Amino acid sequence: MNREYLTTIEKEMRKGLIEFAVLSVIAKNKIYTSDMLNLLKEAQLITSEGTLYPLLSRLSREEAVSYYWEESPSGPPRKYYQLTNKGQTMLNTYQILWIKISQSINFLIKKNEQ
Amino acid sequence: MNREYLTTIEKEMRKGLIEFAVLSVIAKNKIYTSDMLNLLKEAQLITSEGTLYPLLSRLSREEAVSYYWEESPSGPPRKYYQLTNKGQTMLNTYQILWIKISQSINFLIKKNEQ
DNA sequence: TTATCTACCTTGTATGACAAGGTACTCTAT
DNA sequence: ATAGAGTACCTTGTCATACAAGGTAGATAA
Numbered sequence: 001m002n003r004e005y006l007t008t009i010e011k012e013m014r015k016g017l018i019e020f021a022v023l024s025v026i027a028k029n030k031i032y033t034s035d036m037l038n039l040l041k042e043a044q045l046i047t048s049e050g051t052l053y054p055l056l057s058r059l060s061r062e063e064a065v066s067y068y069w070e071e072s073p074s075g076p077p078r079k080y081y082q083l084t085n086k087g088q089t090m091l092n093t094y095q096i097l098w099i100k101i102s103q104s105i106n107f108l109i110k111k112n113e114q
Numbered sequence: 115m116n117r118e119y120l121t122t123i124e125k126e127m128r129k130g131l132i133e134f135a136v137l138s139v140i141a142k143n144k145i146y147t148s149d150m151l152n153l154l155k156e157a158q159l160i161t162s163e164g165t166l167y168p169l170l171s172r173l174s175r176e177e178a179v180s181y182y183w184e185e186s187p188s189g190p191p192r193k194y195y196q197l198t199n200k201g202q203t204m205l206n207t208y209q210i211l212w213i214k215i216s217q218s219i220n221f222l223i224k225k226n227e228q
Numbered sequence: 229t230t231a232t233c234t235a236c237c238t239t240g241t242a243t244g245a246c247a248a249g250g251t252a253c254t255c256t257a258t
Numbered sequence: 259a260t261a262g263a264g265t266a267c268c269t270t271g272t273c274a275t276a277c278a279a280g281g282t283a284g285a286t287a288a
Contacts, residue, residue, distance in 0.1 A: 015130035015245070015275090017219060024222040034266055043218040048246050053268055055244085075265040076253040095223060097124065102216055104157040105131060108138040109209060126244085129276070148235055162277045167237055169275085189234040190284040231288080238281075243274100250269075258261085 020094040021045045022055060023083065026065060027091055032078035056081065064090050124158075134208040135159045136169060137197065140179060141205055146192035170195065178204050 021043065025036055033056060040046035059065045064087035067079050083091065135157065139150055147170060154160040173179045178201035181193050197205065 012130035012133055012275090016126035017130075017215065018245085019126055021219060021222050024219075028222075032266085033268095043222065044214065045218060046245090048248095049268080050247065050270090051245050057268090058244095072254085072265080074254065076267065078266070098219060098223070100158065101131065102219075104159060105135060105138075105212065105216075108135050108142075108157065109212070129244090132276085146235085147237095160276085162279095163237080164239090164278065165276050171237090172275095186234080186285080188285065190236065192235070229288100232286085234283100234285080236282075236284095239279085241277085243276085245274090246272085248270085251267080253264105253266080255264085256262090258259100 018045055018051065019055060019059075020091075020098060022052070022059070023064070023087060023091040023094060026081045027083050027088070030080060032070075032080045034078070036081075059087070062086075132159055132165065133169060133173075134205075134212060136166070136173070137178070137201060137205040137208060140195045141197050141202070144194060146184075146194045148192070150195075173201070176200075 018040070021040060022036070025031060025039060031039075033052065037046065037049060037052050040052065046052055056065065060067065063084055065081045066084055067081045069077050070080055071077050132154070135154060136150070139145060139153060145153075147166065151160065151163060151166050154166065160166055170179065174181065177198055179195050180198055181195045183191050184194055185191050
């Protein structure tokens with residue numbers, strides 16, 4: 001497979017899904033940033049710390065998430081995130097939107113397979 | 115539902131899926147830009163001409179698509195687009211990637227519903 | 229011959245993903 | 259004690275791109 005544009009494709013495909021994924025992950029797990037980063041890297045939705053930290057700062061500023069500090073059994077303290085009520089509402093909205101968007105895309109793909 | 119952030123959500127959710135959608139639409143249909151725009155607006159994947167025209171220029175420059183002019187039965191001539199071989203390969207790559215990404219997202223959503 | 233519709237395209241702004249670089253705490257091995 | 263490795267936090271600068279708004283021009287109908 002041609003690698004020349006793959007990089008671009010991978011980058012672009014991910015855009016905008018990240019915020020949704022982050023909210024989902026926070027909703028489900030008791031989780032701190034560094035672990036979140038690993039999880040989202042595994043899911044191929046994020047590649048860099050420079051994406052996640054500013055995003056979490058923005059979500060904090062917008063009061064979609066809150067956090068508390070907790071000591072680590074080994075290493076520096078960790079910042080654990082939680083959804084606020086507003087964040088939960090946002091997540092619900094995202095879920096509805098995700099269904100709509102993925103149906104749109106799947107429709108366009110299917111048309112192509114006829 | 116709170117409209118305050120909905121705008122942002124709608125914008126962000128769409129990012130990066132657009133190129134994929136455009137390639138799919140071109141692959142399936144004999145289509146010119148203005149019609150493509152309507153189709154993608156209906157699918158809620160695009161809102162503005164300022165998104166589609168530069169994107170098609172870029173895809174042309176990258177030789178993923180080619181075009182030919184054809185007269186309209188009423189109005190100015192139309193620019194019809196086609197996939198090149200490279201464009202077809204890109205589309206295949208996008209389709210594989212789409213499956214992967216949407217599975218990732220669906221996995222994160224499901225975890226959240228447990 | 230003017231207005232309307234269709235179709236093309238460009239410019240300027242804001243946002244955000246990324247790579248790279250940076251701080252500081254804890255533990256282990258010397 | 260202290261140097262290094264590992265963990266966890268965060269910032270800065272660059273580039274790409276979605277969008278709104280504005281602009282050009284051909285064809286048809288009043």
